[in-house]
Amino acid sequence: MLSVGTSSPAFVAPRLRLDGSPGAVRTAPPASQALNLRAAPLAFAAKDVAAGSGLLLAASFAARSGRRVARRAVDMPVKEPPVTTTVAIPGAKVEEETKQKRADEYRLVLYNDPLNKREFVARCLMTICLLKEGDAYQVMMKAHKEGVAVVGTYSFETAEAYCDGLKSQGLSVDIFPVDKDE
Structure with missing residues (x-):
């Protein structure tokens, strides 16, 4: 109820007020x-x-x-969002923004890795890309002999996740969009 201590510069002591009621008075x-x-x-x-x-x-x-x-x-100044204004000039050419549509499927490509052992590369393909042992071995051998091999075709999010996982293990991989014509 009473706070006595060093938290304020003045000492608060319990005393009786003139009306007889107990209270705190600063001294x-x-x-x-x-x-x-x-x-x-x-x-x-x-x-x-x-x-x-x-x-x-x-x-x-x-x-x-x-x-x-x-x-x-x-x-502190109040931060407000920037205000943008568009001015139309008569006779000026208007360039419309075209949004590039992302491809539906992406290829995950593995490059030859002269630093890591072949067993390590195959094990990474099995654990990260969830390939079976035989498929992982075939992809690893193709990359070893030809320099590059396609691991698989996946959606963008899956291909990106596999690519990041393999890169974190030190392998050289990349993703490319699949052309509709192929």
């Missing part, structure tokens, strides 16, 4: 607190703000002691 701080108040005035102001005594008390205290107080919430 001068004890000598130990007065010494701390002179030694670290900003520390006391920070404790007041942290204790919830209010920024105004800390600001007035800092103003009396000749120090500046940062006012973050008040002095």
Whole structure:
């Protein structure tokens, strides 16, 4: 109910008011607190703000002691979204934006890897791309002999996930959109 301690610069002591009701009355701080108040005035102001005594008390205290107080919430500029305007000039050519449609399927291509062992490459294909052991071995051998091999044809999200997974293991892979004509 009563807060007695070093959280405020003035000491709060329980006393009886003139009307006889119990209450808290501010008195001068004890000598130990007065010494701390002179030694670290900003520390006391920070404790007041942290204790919830209010920024105004800390600001007035800092103003009396000749120090500046940062006012973050008040002095910060408000960020607004940028405003764009379009001006129509008569006789100017209008270029319409065309949105490129993403292909439906993508090929995941594996390149020859001279650094890793062939068993490691096949194991990565089995664990990441979920190929069977025989299929993973065939893809690995084709990439080893010819320099490049198609792992499979997948949707964009799947191909991208497999590509990232194989790249994280140190393999050279890429994805390409499948042409409709092929």
